Structure formats: structure tokens, C-alpha cells
Amino acid sequence: MNDVLDAALDVLARAGYAAMTFDAVAARAGVSKTTVYRRWPTKPDLVRAALLRLVDVFPKARDTGTLRGDLIELARVRLLDDSRERERAIGLMRANLGDLDDQELRALGRLVTERAHQPIVAAVERGVARGELPPGTDPALVLEPIFATLQFRVFVMNEEPDLRSAEQLVDLVLAGARAGAAVRAGAADAR
Structure with a gap:
């Protein structure tokens, strides 16, 4: 099947x-x-x-021991290593941009995005547990700026992905997150 x-x-x-x-x-x-x-x-x-199925066959990233390493590894395996799946994802994105107002397609997109983000959310949660980010850090505020930007560059702007750009983006977002910029609203007040 x-x-x-x-x-x-x-x-x-x-x-x-x-x-x-x-x-x-x-x-x-x-x-x-x-x-x-x-x-x-x-x-x-x-x-x-x-x-x-597409999400389930994504290459798996390993736990590197640091959040920075995990995020770079995830970017590498998702965008840099598998050119066939990257080309398929580009085709899927481009062919369906005009259908984004379709309720069924949007619901499917949310489901797939949630599943695809699970390993990234887990990496951020490990980073919080290790003390690399403050308690109350919202994983979405860490992963979305990184992966949405990388996907936009690759899928929409048709740029060739490169590891150095991914590293810079991860460093930029983590600098803000370490300073508390990604702490959930209200979580900082509870501390």
C-alpha cells in the first residue's frame, strides 16, 4: 500500500x-x-x-546532547540530506498554495505539522530540562522561527539549503530564547 x-x-x-x-x-x-x-x-x-507516511519516513535526527546541536541536526536531516524528499515537499507546497483556503487541506496541514514538529518539540523540552533555556519556554516560539524561515527559503524562494545559514538562524533564535524571549506569556510571572 x-x-x-x-x-x-x-x-x-x-x-x-x-x-x-x-x-x-x-x-x-x-x-x-x-x-x-x-x-x-x-x-x-x-x-x-x-x-x-511522508512525515514518518523523515530521516531521524539523533540526540546530540545540546539543544543547539539537536536543532542543527534536525535542520540538516530535514532540509540538507534528503534531496528527493525535499523536492517532493517543494512540489507539495507549490502545488497546494492556491488551495490553502480549503478547510480539509488546512486541517490536514495542521495534523502533519504537529506530527513533523514532535521531534523538534522534544529537543526543546530536553533543552529546558538541561537548563539550556528558561523554564516555561514555549517550544513553538523556538522551532517556528527556525524551521518556518528555512522552509520559506528552500520551498518558496528556491534557495539551496546550507548548513551555515541553518546554524546562524539557530544561534539567533537561541540567543533570544536564552534571554527569556520565548517564555510563555504568564509563565514568567509564575516564577
Whole structure:
């Protein structure tokens, strides 16, 4: 069934969510449309499974022992190492920019983003536990400026990703976070 999910990602990256059809996915996967419908009865079901599979096959980053190292490692494995998946992600982003007002697609995007961010949130939480960041640090305020900026540069601006830029961005965001700029509103008052 992974062939069907890969085919769904390919069709989604080429045609976009609105134009994606079960016929196109089945043809790309070399199976019957009935085979696809039997497993995923609706387009959102199929797209959700395909996008979550994409997240699940992301290269895994190792725990480096420091938050800075973890964030750089995650940027490296997500944006620098796997050019095939990066190209697919660029296609997915570009093909679906016009469909961002679609409620189903936005809900799927939130689900996929949450799953994709789990390792990054875990790295930030480890950093807080090790005392690298103040208690009450909001992981989203650390990860979003880093990864949204890197994704914008790669996916939208079509820049070639480079490790030095990722390192500078991580250092910039961590400097602010260490100074308390990423502490959740109200958490600083409770301390």
C-alpha cells in the first residue's frame, strides 16, 4: 500500500489537492481505483495517510546532547540530506498554495505539522530540562522561527539549503530564547 501512498504524494505534488483524483492515484500506483477506495474511502483519508507516511519516513535526527546541536541536526536531516524528499515537499507546497483556503487541506496541514514538529518539540523540552533555556519556554516560539524561515527559503524562494545559514538562524533564535524571549506569556510571572 506504500506504492499507493507514494503515488498520492506524487499526484498531490503535481496536480494539487483540488485537482487530485482517485483515478490519477490508481493509475500512478498501477492498481485499480477500487483498491484505493477500499482502503481510503475519501480523498481526505488518502491524503492524510500519504502525508503522515511522508512525515514518518523523515530521516531521524539523533540526540546530540545540546539543544543547539539537536536543532542543527534536525535542520540538516530535514532540509540538507534528503534531496528527493525535499523536492517532493517543494512540489507539495507549490502545488497546494492556491488551495490553502480549503478547510480539509488546512486541517490536514495542521495534523502533519504537529506530527513533523514532535521531534523538534522534544529537543526543546530536553533543552529546558538541561537548563539550556528558561523554564516555561514555549517550544513553538523556538522551532517556528527556525524551521518556518528555512522552509520559506528552500520551498518558496528556491534557495539551496546550507548548513551555515541553518546554524546562524539557530544561534539567533537561541540567543533570544536564552534571554527569556520565548517564555510563555504568564509563565514568567509564575516564577
